Amino acid sequence: MERGRGALGPALELVHTGRAPTRAVLTAELGVTRATAGAVAAELEALGLITVDAHPAAAGSQGRPSHRLSVAPGGPVVLAAQIHADGFRAALVGLGGRMVATAPGCMTVPADPSHIIDAVVEAGAGLLRETGRRCLGAGLAVPSAVAEPDGTALNPLHLSWPAGAPVRRLFTEALAKAGVPGPGEGPATGVTGNDVNLAALAEHRHGAGRGARHLLCVATGHRGVGGALVLDGRLHSGSSGLALEVGHLTVNPAGLPCHCGSRGCLDVETDPLAFLTAAGRTPGPEVSLLQQARDLLRTEYADPAVRAAAELIVDRLGLGLAGLVNILNPDRIILGGLHRALLDADPERLRAVVADRSLWGRSGSVPILPCTLDFNSLIGAAEAAWQPVLDDPLTVLG
């Protein structure tokens, strides 16, 4: 008597995000009867996705103690991959955002995207062979806007890739070449997305964005600024995957010219290079601009010139965030990269600027938080790969 197919996906997502620690909570969250929740949990356990503790946890409260629901420790995984300016990283990620195995691979990124995509997939496939875990999908994060439905990288700025590189196709081909299995008998099909978008998804599921209904993420990488919006738990990437290109909001009308044709864009006014320049430093070639900017902020914040530069960047960032608040009206903002470091250095200043410059900020200001997840783009790539399973476990696992 197998019951609960319709509620299976939502139930798995609740356990996955840690919002259903017991069957009793699951019952309440799903809005179904105890019988249904029990059947659903039993079926997810039979599928090998979750485990139900044999012995109830320490009671503490009144009534029959409940058995703990958790993600199955030895359960299936997805292959997660990330490509960034300094190289790549591959990992196996289980449900609950758990990193099961990682293969950091630092190297210079070649101009031919297929080489590095092959390499990162091969690294992931190696992890699969070592661990022997079942693989249900694969996701890749790239530092570029990814156009839908083509799956092409439009502006791989930090990489020396050609614009329009067909990253999804290359990823899927690499998965087939490396023999990475999908949920069925065929090879896995690769999910590919922008790194900031995927990081936002990860933060929403497992990090500082939990529980937000309208989550805005803004982050700097090495150059430029990326944005992402998670609406009701789903990534909003626009009609062709190109939404939240927030880098060209005007934040300094008299500012630097930008390649977009305007001046004083968020992109060129708040990225690591802008900060280093404002502080009067000439960036060196040894480590990444982001690293140099972070180091400067950490070690020399007492220096008035550094502090003034930070405040200048914060003011401009605040102007940009205020513009986004007026347009998107999020209930939470999460910052990553250099912006996160700037928030940590002086949280009040940024919050004050945003509240002052957004239309309704004075009545009820938006919480602005640092991101909390390590490797959030990587975890986000895994989240995207898990999505089909979370939507309909039975069809995928059958």
Added chain:
Amino acid sequence: MERGRGALGPALELVHTGRAPTRAVLTAELGVTRATAGAVAAELEALGLITVDAHPAAAGSQGRPSHRLSVAPGGPVVLAAQIHADGFRAALVGLGGRMVATAPGCMTVPADPSHIIDAVVEAGAGLLRETGRRCLGAGLAVPSAVAEPDGTALNPLHLSWPAGAPVRRLFTEALAKAGVPGPGEGPATGVTGNDVNLAALAEHRHGAGRGARHLLCVATGHRGVGGALVLDGRLHSGSSGLALEVGHLTVNPAGLPCHCGSRGCLDVETDPLAFLTAAGRTPGPEVSLLQQARDLLRTEYADPAVRAAAELIVDRLGLGLAGLVNILNPDRIILGGLHRALLDADPERLRAVVADRSLWGRSGSVPILPCTLDFNSLIGAAEAAWQPVLDDPLTVLG
């Protein structure tokens, strides 16, 4: 043998928006079997919401001709109300966006919002008494941002209302006072929203926005600029109803100061007053600014000064729209008010500016269309009032 409760809402919405002219199309659109679609149609007919033609329409194509599905002509209605700078308007609106009866009431708007809300509701209640139609809900459009979940009007700019007027409460109280019945036994509860938001909803259901998945609307009233976004058929109004306050995007860094503290905002650079000023006209007090701007554009577009002013405003509007395209990535843009008139005057110029200044505009540009619906805010208020019925007809009607 009542079947098809789950698909009832989607089916009604398909008939309501004219996307399901026959049961065969309904079957395909719902993705169910013919049996289910037939049962659903029968139940909606039994509820008095739709009619199924007794005789099949002229065949034309091969196979058995299908019976026509349409909105029930004498079916229930909702009370729709709109308040604008020049007064108010009330109407009864049936399914399909059909205006069944209207009561235009022009007058000056008093500083006390409850007076005019009482008046517009009383006008609507009069229509209900005259026609004897069953009323299932009520919606009100106001020219102000409406904060959620409070239902207060934050910036009733064109009206002399106090900021923060509790319009939803006043509306609901007026409905009770006037004895407007809701779907159950109690009085109707009023739905209240910003006029541009509601207009966007109406255009999406019955106008130029049909079929768009990510629809952006931008419109000028008399002063300022409003925006709205319809995502997958649902209005996106942000976490507290304040999204798409697009008026403070910077479109002219050296421009006029704005009350928001910045300069050159879309609000002050592209509204009717900006156009009249740019054309060297001093606006008179006799008709509304919007009317004067439209008249000038229609009658004197040949005048080089007027044409240059129009092009200036179009260029600035294009810059603002390009910024929104970068952030929202819509698949269609609809313009209303003066912006609509400017688009009509020179469609190519605006499209070119948006394509040129948006990041990905050159590869695939966004269609920009004029709005097509008369009284779209009013119809939108009705749409919002119909929403509970469209979501779950059985619960509302019993």
Added chain:
DNA sequence: GTGACTTTGTGCCGACACTAAACAAAATAC
């Protein structure tokens, strides 16, 4: 016209996800 074909609509049955309600289990409360 007549028959073949195409498309639409309906009746019947079964699958199945879920509810309802009674029962059972395991803790705390007094």
Added chain:
DNA sequence: GTATTTTGTTTAGTGTCGGCACAAAGTCAC
């Protein structure tokens, strides 16, 4: 030790929908 509270399971039943066969109403070919 008994009552109470909360959790979990069993059983029966309900309602929605898919599958399938059949019927209806047109066009097309000749």
